[in-house]
Amino acid sequence: MQRKILIHHHIFKNAGTSLQYALKKHFGEKYYECELPQSQMVTKEDLEKFILENPQALAISGHHICLPTPQGKEYQTLSLILLRNPLARVESIYKFEKKQNAQTQGAIKAKELDLKEYVRWRLDKTPTMLCNYQTYYCARKDKSEGTKIPTDQDLKIAMQNIKASVVVGTVERYEETLELANKKFSHSYPGINLEYSYLNVTSKKAIKQEEEIRNKLEVELGERMLNELEEGNKLDQTLWKTADKDITEELEMVRSGT
Numbered sequence: 448m449q450r451k452i453l454i455h456h457h458i459f460k461n462a463g464t465s466l467q468y469a470l471k472k473h474f475g476e477k478y479y480e481c482e483l484p485q486s487q488m489v490t491k492e493d494l495e496k497f498i499l500e501n502p503q504a505l506a507i508s509g510h511h512i513c514l515p516t517p518q519g520k521e522y523q524t525l526s527l528i529l530l531r532n533p534l535a536r537v538e539s540i541y542k543f544e545k546k547q548n549a550q551t552q553g554a555i556k557a558k559e560l561d562l563k564e565y566v567r568w569r570l571d572k573t574p575t576m577l578c579n580y581q582t583y584y585c586a587r588k589d590k591s592e593g594t595k596i597p598t599d600q601d602l603k604i605a606m607q608n609i610k611a612s613v614v615v616g617t618v619e620r621y622e623e624t625l626e627l628a629n630k631k632f633s634h635s636y637p638g639i640n641l642e643y644s645y646l647n648v649t650s651k652k653a654i655k656q657e658e659e660i661r662n663k664l665e666v667e668l669g670e671r672m673l674n675e676l677e678e679g680n681k682l683d684q685t686l687w688k689t690a691d692k693d694i695t696e697e698l699e700m701v702r703s704g705t
Contacts, residue, residue: 451635455508456528460539462618469641474506481509514608526612530690533683578679602682630701
């Protein structure tokens with residue numbers, strides 16, 4: 448019998464900790480995390496090796512697992528990924544690094560700088576962290592790509608990869624994403640129940656609306672820097688809007704039983 452393995456692609460600051468908690472609670476000892484040293488990209492080959500070395504794994508989560516995932520004669524992988532309003536990730540990354548007990552360059556700078564100074568530093572030094580990162584994440588497949596600046600071609604690849612995933616949800620619609628996941632994964636995991644909870648945020652109210660986020664950033668960053676961020680996230684905006692549209696259509700189908 449072919450082993451079904453749920454793969455959670457954990458994009459940094461996209462409610463991944465909450466989803467990991469839900470997966471671990473349901474799958475227990477059959478839940479695994481796949482991370483390589485120094486945050487290396489987990490390629491198809493890396494993941495396949497991990498799957499074969501851990502024959503009990505039914506759910507695997509990782510920050511750097513590439514899309515699409517490998518398929519084998521004895522196993523089938525089923526991808527789950529959450530996308531987020533790219534502007535919302537900016538402040539979330541800053542707040543996380545500011546309180547993070549780590550000696551990474553980002554954590555050090557976040558403690559030294561205010562939000563505007565930190566964003567300027569990131570845009571100058573590591574722009575992919577704040578600009579079109581989700582597109583880069585969903586399109587990358589080779590360790591040699593590093594943190595390249597994504598292009599329109601990368602967006603096409605990212606769109607193909609999320610379309611091939613079993614569940615693509617959004618942070619803003621996290622509860623509905625879990626509802627969809629429970630329905631769509633029920634054939635592979637009878638009785639699956641990924642429970643709704645938020646970790647790493649104070650409450651559901653912390654998930655702000657798009658206009659509210661933009662207005663807040665305009666006050667804190669100024670119009671010029673906000674425009675720079677928006678221009679730098681056009682690909683991610685398209686990807687996120689696509690996920691939002693898809694989850695609406697998918698929910699309509701599963702709720703109607705079609």
